[in-house]
Amino acid sequence: MSPRVLMRAAAWIAGGVTALVLLSALLGGLGLRWDPLGFDRRRLERAEAGAALGRAEADARRLEAQGAADQMRRLDQFHQREATVGQVTAAALDQARSAADAHQPLETDRADRLRRHDGELCGIAPDLDGCAGAAGPAGSGDAAVRPGDPAR
């Protein structure tokens, strides 16, 4: 095969490729796509799935942040109430112990009745703080002995 024939064949091939590129660009410009294996569709589906996952994770983070903030607000309210109750109760205890008759012994019958009732309550709920069976967190079931303290 002569070099002249080879050059002519190369020119035809280059012309054909150029024509294909131009035709593809023209059809692409008109909105026509040739994607027989669906690569573009799959790429689009992957991108949409990724975006949906990102949105779901962002929503979850936002809900968590909102839930944590609400919980902090509830805890603040609880601590405020707990502190206020402690203050007013401490004042009432001081007054009770400094009353003129604070050290007057209770009548034996009354003291026995009240202490019997205390014992019944502690028998029903021995893990209450103040009863002999008081333990750690509620429902733990441990039986660490803790003496009763009427001031608590």
Next chain:
Amino acid sequence: MRLVLPEAATRPCALATLPADPAVGDLEAAYAARGGQIVACDAARRLAVQTLLAERALQDRARGAD
């Protein structure tokens, strides 16, 4: 999605009891202490319930967002 249950909500309630050989002041003190204990315990109960309900609401909303 879980909220942390505050330690305060896990504590048992307190019950003031009379000491041996109680005096009038002990009775009055126990009466006052029990009142405070009821209010404090109710606040802890309320906190526990609110935490549970808030956690359920968050889980429902998270499921709705899926």
